[in-house]
Amino acid sequence: MARESTCRFAILGMLCREPMSGYDLRSAIERSVGHFWQESYGNLYPTLKQMAQEHLVELEPEEPSRGGRVRKAYRVTEAGRTALAQWLRRPVLPHVERNELLLKLFFGAQVGPTDSLAQVERSRSEAEGLLAALRLIDENVRHSRGDDPERPYWHLSIRAGLLGLEAHLRWCDEAREALQRMERTPGSTKKRKAK
Amino acid sequence: MARESTCRFAILGMLCREPMSGYDLRSAIERSVGHFWQESYGNLYPTLKQMAQEHLVELEPEEPSRGGRVRKAYRVTEAGRTALAQWLRRPVLPHVERNELLLKLFFGAQVGPTDSLAQVERSRSEAEGLLAALRLIDENVRHSRGDDPERPYWHLSIRAGLLGLEAHLRWCDEAREALQRMERTPGSTKKRKAK
DNA sequence: GGCCGGATATATCAGCCTGATATATCGCCG
DNA sequence: CGGCGATATATCAGGCTGATATATCCGGCC
Numbered sequence: 001m002a003r004e005s006t007c008r009f010a011i012l013g014m015l016c017r018e019p020m021s022g023y024d025l026r027s028a029i030e031r032s033v034g035h036f037w038q039e040s041y042g043n044l045y046p047t048l049k050q051m052a053q054e055h056l057v058e059l060e061p062e063e064p065s066r067g068g069r070v071r072k073a074y075r076v077t078e079a080g081r082t083a084l085a086q087w088l089r090r091p092v093l094p095h096v097e098r099n100e101l102l103l104k105l106f107f108g109a110q111v112g113p114t115d116s117l118a119q120v121e122r123s124r125s126e127a128e129g130l131l132a133a134l135r136l137i138d139e140n141v142r143h144s145r146g147d148d149p150e151r152p153y154w155h156l157s158i159r160a161g162l163l164g165l166e167a168h169l170r171w172c173d174e175a176r177e178a179l180q181r182m183e184r185t186p187g188s189t190k191k192r193k194a195k
Numbered sequence: 196m197a198r199e200s201t202c203r204f205a206i207l208g209m210l211c212r213e214p215m216s217g218y219d220l221r222s223a224i225e226r227s228v229g230h231f232w233q234e235s236y237g238n239l240y241p242t243l244k245q246m247a248q249e250h251l252v253e254l255e256p257e258e259p260s261r262g263g264r265v266r267k268a269y270r271v272t273e274a275g276r277t278a279l280a281q282w283l284r285r286p287v288l289p290h291v292e293r294n295e296l297l298l299k300l301f302f303g304a305q306v307g308p309t310d311s312l313a314q315v316e317r318s319r320s321e322a323e324g325l326l327a328a329l330r331l332i333d334e335n336v337r338h339s340r341g342d343d344p345e346r347p348y349w350h351l352s353i354r355a356g357l358l359g360l361e362a363h364l365r366w367c368d369e370a371r372e373a374l375q376r377m378e379r380t381p382g383s384t385k386k387r388k389a390k
Numbered sequence: 391g392g393c394c395g396g397a398t399a400t401a402t403c404a405g406c407c408t409g410a411t412a413t414a415t416c417g418c419c420g
Numbered sequence: 421c422g423g424c425g426a427t428a429t430a431t432c433a434g435g436c437t438g439a440t441a442t443a444t445c446c447g448g449c450c
Contacts, residue, residue, distance in 0.1 A: 006436095007436080013305070023399050032301070033298060036293065043437075045402090071399065085306060091317055098231065101287050102232070102352045103228060103232050107211070108348065109348045119287060123287065152304075152377060154301075160297055164363070175355075178351060198437070201406090201407095219428095236428095
């Protein structure tokens, strides 16, 4: 009925690089694409089970060296590789991203600009933190991984993050100014006291 | 267990402006905040029912003028207004937005830059369409609604969209160039033929 | 030796949300 | 009067999150 699980393809893409367990998948995803994609265990484990039934992935033969410790490492099958390749070619279908900050601002019109201003400030400092973190990762990638064929792709995704965050910071500054102007000229916003 | 329904607050915010039915809510949301927030009927109707049970909203007394046509118009209660005001003050909790385009690009490293290039081109022209549409809305808002107290908030949300889309376009251009460079120097990407 | 805490590891579930589907009525135009 | 598009509500499969439960391994510390 609804849209196709994207989690399946995140799994396939990661397993193509190296066979892994569900636990490892989560951290590998976090480490490599964590700034624009994350997966929860509650999504990964059931999806892996399903995909194994559909023969898109399969369990690696268990090495008994690890004692009684349970550990299931998965590996892509040829069918899995094909499914991934097809998905990669399929166009990304457009989707309106929900923006909770903007929604709160919009309804803030009914309350007054002061609370909105606080939201914008919070968002701004959060974005600054993310920006600093991304710049650090960028430096890291630039210096290590001299010959990794994935390197230009890392750089592309980091650039997307940087440009997006910089745009957001610029918007925050605009919004701050506009809201401060509105605070000085009370206008027709009705004030509602906090609980 | 999981996070709080944001739909509830979208409903409350909209009903504070004017009492409405579920159907009207959907179009009012689409018209006013549609470029950063949307709600589906499958979400609205059950949520409205719940909220009525919790006395956050209530049915307006039915006017019998409309014949047998079923129509339920909801109105906010005082409790609803309080709940909205509290939500507006609560900080937006940070969330990593999934970006399917970047995911496809990242895994594109295993396939070659040609398909990635196509994805970037598609995304670019989609963004250009959205940008043109937003600019039109911006013009509209600028000229009509001369004294609407909501006007500066409209402008704020439109500016967020514009800056974001412009940043995305700039990224698309960077990405295009990088991928074209990679196409010319085959490097170590393995090619996989389509099905 | 024994104990604790943090990392490793898998599983399950409530609840939010989307997109699809079903159903029925109303007003208008030809 | 028949068809079509807008109005209107409802339901459901299935994706996904965040919380919770459970158990093991390993290293450090007393």
